[in-house]
Amino acid sequence: MKVAVCVKQIPDPADPGAIDPETKTLNRDVKLILDESDSYGVEMALQLVGDDGEVVLISMVPNNERNGLNNALAMGADSAILVSDDALSGSDALSTAKVLAAAIQRTEPDLVLAATESSDGYTGTVPEQVAELLGLPSVTFAKEVTVDSGNVAVKRQTEDGYDEVDCPLPALVSVTAGVVEPRYPSFKGIMAAKSKPVEELSLADLGIETNTVGWAGGRQEIVSIEPAPEREAGEIIEDEGDGHERIVAFLQEMKVI
Numbered sequence: 171m172k173v174a175v176c177v178k179q180i181p182d183p184a185d186p187g188a189i190d191p192e193t194k195t196l197n198r199d200v201k202l203i204l205d206e207s208d209s210y211g212v213e214m215a216l217q218l219v220g221d222d223g224e225v226v227l228i229s230m231v232p233n234n235e236r237n238g239l240n241n242a243l244a245m246g247a248d249s250a251i252l253v254s255d256d257a258l259s260g261s262d263a264l265s266t267a268k269v270l271a272a273a274i275q276r277t278e279p280d281l282v283l284a285a286t287e288s289s290d291g292y293t294g295t296v297p298e299q300v301a302e303l304l305g306l307p308s309v310t311f312a313k314e315v316t317v318d319s320g321n322v323a324v325k326r327q328t329e330d331g332y333d334e335v336d337c338p339l340p341a342l343v344s345v346t347a348g349v350v351e352p353r354y355p356s357f358k359g360i361m362a363a364k365s366k367p368v369e370e371l372s373l374a375d376l377g378i379e380t381n382t383v384g385w386a387g388g389r390q391e392i393v394s395i396e397p398a399p400e401r402e403a404g405e406i407i408e409d410e411g412d413g414h415e416r417i418v419a420f421l422q423e424m425k426v427i
Contacts, residue, residue, distance in 0.1 A: 172279045174225075175226070176229075207288060209352040212227070226248060246359060251273045255372045260388055269376065301342040
């Protein structure tokens, strides 16, 4: 079985760097890391294929960055496709999906795995768009994934528990954080990652016009960025014999009770 995993390389959330004042987007001309959300998909793929399958990574960046991709290869993935082109800068969700879908199509996988959403974009729409472009069934918010006899069985996380969903392969499944515990790359894995094949493609290689992606093909605009409001201090209740009454009144005001 061949599993393709969409992985995104992002600025380190602990030190995301500067915001470009003109485009109001993150400056990505820094060392990028593997999005933690995607590490769950990589681990899930490795567990599904075991020793008898193949895991290929699909990534897209504007500047040939490979640091985060190397980390996923060090975890145990077999190979990667890296789509890199200056024209990709500023791509919206649909443009990203078009590029990923074109790259995935070259690998002809049995299963495509992705995170439910990226840590720097949070649109949560790319996996479903990729599935639509590839003509694949899509199962979202998977908390457990098993493959057997040409079918994928998914326990899909819901607010009330989970739904059990079965669909034929090939298919695309987006996995939640915590679906598995991602392994840490070993020293052996890190060394092996240096020699694993990474196919670097441009938009021209995929047959995608540059004016349909990036800023040229964008269908959305970031109007402004505001800092998150500081958390206000909570109310301190000093119990003078009526503390319980004041707590009940507060909960009633919040419509909790």
